[in-house]
Amino acid sequence: MPPKHRLIIDTDPGVDDTLALLLALSANPTTLTVDLITVTHGNVPVATCLRNVVALFHHIELEMAWRKRVGRPEGFDMLRAAAGGRKPIVAVGAGAPLAEQAVTPVAEFNTYADSVAAARVYALTSRYPRMTMPVVPPTKDGELASGHLGPYPEKLSRRLRVTLFPLDITTTHWLRRGTYNKTISPHLTANSPLAKWTTAFLTSTFNKMESLHQGHTGDDTGLSLHDPLCIWYLLTLSHPDWAMTLSEPLDLRVETAGQWTRGMYVVDRRDRFRKEGGEGDLLEGGGEEEVVGDAGRWLDGRSGNGVFVAVGKSHDNETKASDTIDSTSTSTLPNFKNLDFPALIERRHDSA
Numbered sequence: 001m002p003p004k005h006r007l008i009i010d011t012d013p014g015v016d017d018t019l020a021l022l023l024a025l026s027a028n029p030t031t032l033t034v035d036l037i038t039v040t041h042g043n044v045p046v047a048t049c050l051r052n053v054v055a056l057f058h059h060i061e062l063e064m065a066w067r068k069r070v071g072r073p074e075g076f077d078m079l080r081a082a083a084g085g086r087k088p089i090v091a092v093g094a095g096a097p098l099a100e101q102a103v104t105p106v107a108e109f110n111t112y113a114d115s116v117a118a119a120r121v122y123a124l125t126s127r128y129p130r131m132t133m134p135v136v137p138p139t140k141d142g143e144l145a146s147g148h149l150g151p152y153p154e155k156l157s158r159r160l161r162v163t164l165f166p167l168d169i170t171t172t173h174w175l176r177r178g179t180y181n182k183t184i185s186p187h188l189t190a191n192s193p194l195a196k197w198t199t200a201f202l203t204s205t206f207n208k209m210e211s212l213h214q215g216h217t218g219d220d221t222g223l224s225l226h227d228p229l230c231i232w233y234l235l236t237l238s239h240p241d242w243a244m245t246l247s248e249p250l251d252l253r254v255e256t257a258g259q260w261t262r263g264m265y266v267v268d269r270r271d272r273f274r275k276e277g278g279e280g281d282l283l284e285g286g287g288e289e290e291v292v293g294d295a296g297r298w299l300d301g302r303s304g305n306g307v308f309v310a311v312g313k314s315h316d317n318e319t320k321a322s323d324t325i326d327s328t329s330t331s332t333l334p335n336f337k338n339l340d341f342p343a344l345i346e347r348r349h350d351s352a
Helices: 016-025 046-069 079-084 109-113 115-122 176-188 191-213 225-237
Strands: 004-010 030-039 087-092 173-176 222-223 243-247 309-314
Touching: 004 016, 004 225, 016 030, 016 191, 016 225, 030 046, 030 079, 046 079, 046 087, 046 191, 173 176, 176 191, 191 222, 222 309
Parallel strands: 004 030, 030 087
Antiparallel strands: 173 222, 243 309
């Protein structure tokens, strides 16, 4: 039975990235498989990223061997299923931002690193990608124009579905020191290699968070789970009680050349009337021409991008700030059993 989701994870694995990789690699192989992990420059240098991924797989191997030795289920079914076939590929990506830091750091890093690539991906969510394609960046003196910015087809056979998890939603999902220590304690006592390794880097991370940020004290010290939340989204798609709530498709565009902002995402929030226009073909009869009073065709519902944005969980209105997802509440989520640790995601409603 093929997996429901096949993943390519582009990452600069530090702390929460590593937790996300663990969650993905421990998933039920009928739900998802990880085909490719590309490590790239980000908050962590690319060479360090690669070492972190190697360390991750090393400790997973140690953990599986230890569990087998002590008579526990080995877990990590996806990796064991791949042992006789295709294992995840690890590739080394860019070692520096690709856009030569052309935009300011107000952008999210993936956009900051290569704003044109991000804009082109978003354009694939439009019925008419040419309408929202980024402008071609200027070339340096003496250089030929880049050939990697070829045109998209005039119309797509299928629109790409893109779902974003902005910091607005990921920052409020925490792993707290107290919750982690309580959960991990029996695994440390049992000498789990994976428990020892995760505790080593999470202990230093919690200490750093406590020293840098107000409101982080003792067991209440927390770590935002930016990347794990994306994996959580895929794992819970078929579980309505835990599924994420998404916005309606937004005409979200990416700044690439300073024509609108200095590095930020752009959404048209004007109170102007929108022109839905049915299913008419914009590309017939000079449809690409600028419209007076609507440069960029922001008001034409047929021409913009259609990006989904995660805005919350389906059960947000029924939970309290102190609620934590524990081993009992995840008993219906088989994807979390392979990791042998309960899910530790907690929603901070007071900071939303």
